[in-house]
Amino acid sequence: MVDINKLREIAKEVISRDDVRQVIGYRPGTYGFRARPAFVLEPDDVDELIFTPACVNNLATYITLEEKLPVPRGQEPDSRKVAVMVKGCDSRALVQQMEEKAYDREHLLILGIPCRGVVDMDKVNARFPDVLEKGEIALEGDKFVISFNGTKEEVAKDELLADKCKRCRYPTPLVSDQLLDDEVERFAEDDYSDIETLEKRSQDEKWAYWEEKLSRCTRCYACRNVCPMCYCEDCVLNRIEPMWMRRSVDVSENTAYHIARAYHLAGRCIQCGECQRVCPMDIPIMELNRKFYKDVADLYDYEPGTDAEASPLLSTFSVDDREDFIL
Amino acid sequence: MAVKKLSKDKVGEALKELSKFRLVAPARSDDVVIFKEISDPAEAYLDYGNSTVPPKKMVFPQTETLFRFMVGDPELKEKNVEEEGTTVIFGIRPCDARAMSIVDKLFAWDYDDPYYQKRRALTTLVGMACTEPPSVNCFCTSVGGSPFSKEGLDILLTDMGDYYAVQALTEKGENLQKTLSSQLEDGGDEKKVEEMARAAEGKIKRSIKTDGIPEKIPTLWDSDVWKKVSASCLGCGTCTFLCPTCHCFDIQDEVEELGEGRRARMWDSCMFSEYTLHASGHNPRPSRKERTRNRISHKYSYYPNKFDDIACVGCGRCINLCPVNIDILDILEQVVEA
Amino acid sequence: MNGKPRIGVYVCHCGTNIAGVVDVEDVVRFAQTIPDVTVARNYSYMCSDPGQALITDDIEKMGLNRVVVASCSPRMHELTFRKTLNGAGLNPYFLEMANIREQCSWVHQDSIAATEKSKRIIEAAVVKARRLEALDQKEVDVEPAALIIGAGIAGIQSALDIADAGFKVYLVEKSATVGGHMAQLDKTFPTLDCSACILTPKMVDVANHPNIELMTYSKVEDIQGYVGNFDIKVRKKTRYVDVNKCTGCGDCATACRQAGRISNEFDEGMGMRGAIYLPFPQAVPAKYTVDKETCLFLAKGKCGESPKCKDACQPGAINFDLEDEIVEFKVGTIIVATGFDVFDASLKPEYAYGQYDNVVTALEFERMVNASGPTGGKVIMLERGKKKKKKKEGEEEEAPKVPESVTFIQCVGSRDKSVGNEYCSRVCCMYTAKLAHLVRDKAPDAEVTIFYMDVRAFGKGFEEFYDRVRREGVKYIRGNPSEIYKKNGKLVVRAEDTLTSTPLEHETDMVVLSVGLCPRSDNREVIDLLKLSQSSDLFYLEAHPKLRPVDTASDGVYLAGVCQGPKDIPDAVAQAKGAASAAMIPMVSGKVKVEAQTSIVDETTCRGCGFCVEVCPYGAIELVEINRMGWHVNAARVNEALCKGCGACVAACLSGSIQQRSFKDLQLLPQIEALGVK
């Protein structure tokens, strides 16, 4: 359990440093059980910081999301560090970003949060609907304790835990300058049963499944924008020339978009699950990403976001790579 | 006109009757509710809060062909909206219907948009009053609407338990009511409906005082507030695509390599970086800060200043579905405080 | 030039090659309907002068700015038509070819289907042509030096020619001496000149030539760079002999404890040498070499009290502490002249090679008839593996037996699918005739028989020589022997005389297998260094079988001698001279054009991840810091001189920021679309 006072104390220390520009953390949301990103610029701002199982966002996204606006002539860009709080899964995004040379390690001050799991907010809202008043979620042992409106309820951890946490292999951040809590030992493994179930379907069933999901897509690009690995200056899938897919929203273009998006994450997706979480149309996007993730692990023994010194999966090969599919 | 009754066991029959038109109703796709054209009454899902995507897409499709052409051939083949025929949108929430009447002003402003207007004219809106607020983040009552608002609707249905109270509100509504004459019965309790309407208003939990906001926003152009409220914004199109009043579009020519093509318009979002990107590479709204400022300004200042209506009906979708809990009421409060 | 595309489409009949199957008129009518096509024509032979003139005229008169030629493969005539465009003042890269011959009319007989397919192919070419861009073919300076790998007769000849022309040559030879297989030969057909007499002067020349740096007992370890600027790394293996001190006196070899115990490769294992040795008396350089594998001191760490050779060497040249030396240098061009292996006769078990002492290969026989060979030039019956016993003291040496009958079998390992060699080795017919003639000379009483499939006496003086040998009493039997076995101490060749269809069993004392020429077993090493391709016979592949026989697919790399395919000495020398001349062209001109279809980076969108840097096999891409609106960010940058235009970087790039000229996404995607639409 992260000691909130310690967290704020450390954040205060960090933001007070001359070489730190901002601290990215979490603060309570505007209603119900939600939490939201916090951008601490001043020491006084730290009082709103929290960490609870409602802190679902992967803040690594913000490291690459911030626009590099033109620097006025004669000035130098602000090169002060950004401090960021990351859970185990989120930290893998930083590792992968660094593998891809998105920035230097010195650019960051990483406040690692060993994590026992976060909630799936949809599950929480289904269990406790219509809660407007700010509520709190805490993890105590194998139970989530939900308090709101003066009431307190306990729910088995498994019932509200986000799916990604049920197969989390890295609860403790893989990279950090400072851990905000004791290390958490691995408590789950990934058996890919979700992907295997889908793989076993007939080709027709598979397409029927995806056709239903993908035809819903509105191409709001939340899945892409929230992804810490999608940080191109100008997404190639949006370009008019060359046009990889049209802007039209129909099942054909939507499928092309989702195939291309998932392929661009092959060997890069670090399983934070943000894409699926943010999808307003409930498209099981992680089932796409996880197919690549599984194959990348099975075929090439590669786990993205675990080694900043590794070579990018698709920029390397082994002479012995499988080729039984080749005529 | 007297309030009629539609017994719940006759709803299927009524929908069957309406399917001689292009019948649109809320339907489920997995756990998501969307409005879509239905052919089987069983597809309609009437026990719903509100749809994820507002039914604006039935009159303002996300992707819409304007005309087709052949490269080098001056002949254009224009889309004939009338071919789509009469559309009945069954079960639209009052806020979404109200949104249509707000957006109507834009499409009939400096340019009469024939595609939109023809489609609108051919559309009959059968609303479903919100006896319970569909979400905790509903705030229709703060922006000129209400759970039983009749604005923009042709018919209002109210769930009375074992039947729907049916109120025809316009000539279109009356005509539709006639179509359903064999399913409708007399004896709807108008008084009870009004009671329920008042009760429903009381159930709306969130609110904002909008007084002065349209005037205040322009004074905040350079304020720090925008940077603050947009810091966590991802720049996705969730809030705008799912907004019943957002109406921005982009026009694209889709040309096959053989020269056959179409000009189509499709939803665009002011939250996208390409939205204001110039061909030169210059972008007058270079960051999420300017884009957020624009979204809020458009809804709460530009639009009311021009058309008297706030371009927000308080449906709460943007609050519910924002990936990072950017809350328009929270922003407005900060605007007020700034 | 880059305004609205005005495309000319030219459909070639290629006589009836295309027009016989494809309805070219129909195709032209169709082409005229494709947007941006200004003119579409057909002509009997587009590659002919009048055909090319059609294009030139249209470019000039109709203002065409893109050209599509629908004809044969671009691998055939792309350069031809690029020149046409260039001649008409249009950038040559505004050409796109539609291959409707090799990949359409020649492979489909259904006229309707072939015509439809041609239309699709042309349409895809047009939509790509629409987006082609003018490319600038850049020039780089050429290092006036050549590397020649292999110092057999081909390598020697190339080296001498280039050196004589005044350019520096680095001649690298793997073995301890230059000369190659030719040095092993006794006489050469059909003229019967002494091989050594004509070869050794050249061997000495390469050693002494002021422009040639000879590196024997050396291996090319690494080649980087591109035509004009290759960086070479050579490992000079140590001989454990200081070549500057070694006088070649041979005292060390006599002293060596292993003297006469190690089989000598040069004599095809028939002669013996010591652990320190000179492969043969005329070896160049005449410097001794310690064989690491068999030297007792080096292999076992102990050679008596001290190595005898070292004691014997008066100049003190032997030094067991010497190490390999790595030399690095730069060259502009490279000639590969790595030669061949002879066919391993044991792969034909029916001929019992290795089983019977007197079944020998032609190269072994060649050493036998050579005056400086293991038998001193005598044709004698062999008793292999018994030599040690024979050397008993005091025992008088028995006079070796001369065979009464010598039988040759041709085409061993050539024209033989069962061993995977379908090709003719081109030299066996004539060297067999030569060896038969030499038997006549050296063992006049022996009866000589040759089993053959066909006698191919195609070269200058070949037929005359063949005729002469036959008249000398050599008996030719047409038939491919099926078995060799022993009966009553004699070898028996079982065959069928296919001219008379009579089976026969031919008794003989000695069988000579006329083994063919094979690609070297270590061919792979050079392939890995230079990325050479192989033809189906596994010899190195030339750029074009007829028109570019000495070039390879890699610019600045040429082939000489048998490494490209079997040939006799004059052909190898001719090709060597050809390769030398080809290799000198860039050096003489001093400039060379580099690949134009290289990659290019859009620095405004590059995210600097370096995926492209990782995949580039040529190290042609690096990350550099750029200033993007005041921010210091990394972006990829391509060294165009190093880029070979493979495009692997493009597929690795997620942001589409690196693109290959002429193969950009925005040029290929429309092609995909055009081919997708039915």
Place this chain on the structure above:
Amino acid sequence: MAETTKMAEDTKTDFDPNIVAFLCNWCSYAGADLAGTSRIQYPPNVRVIRVMCSGRVNPLFVMNALQQGADGVLISGCHPGDCHYMQGNYFARRRFNLMRNFLEYVGIEPERVRMSWVSASEGAKWKEVIEEVVEGVKSVGPMDSFKRRQLNW
């Protein structure tokens, strides 16, 4: 139901598939040229896009071709170790394997998505590859799922 199955069967037999192939310049394109020079006959269903190296082929080309109307896609390059650019085919192999598995996962039959090694001397193999690819695509019928429909207002 039986009726539809039968109709599907019929389309499969009469079906003349359209296959887009990406060939590397040095091996497979040359091999296809050799098939032509040798007058080897094979089905006309394959249309070729020439690239310099199979390593240039972005796996998204496969997706794009299927979307744009191809019933099948073939990528062909040099045998391992023979790439004119040393490694391009190895990259292609890895990228393609992932994409092929993925497309199968979303319902695209693997018969539509093929890769081969064809060298400059394998004109005969080129024919065999084409025949196998065409047969394979025929067995699964026209590409339907996420193909871009003809413009339909």
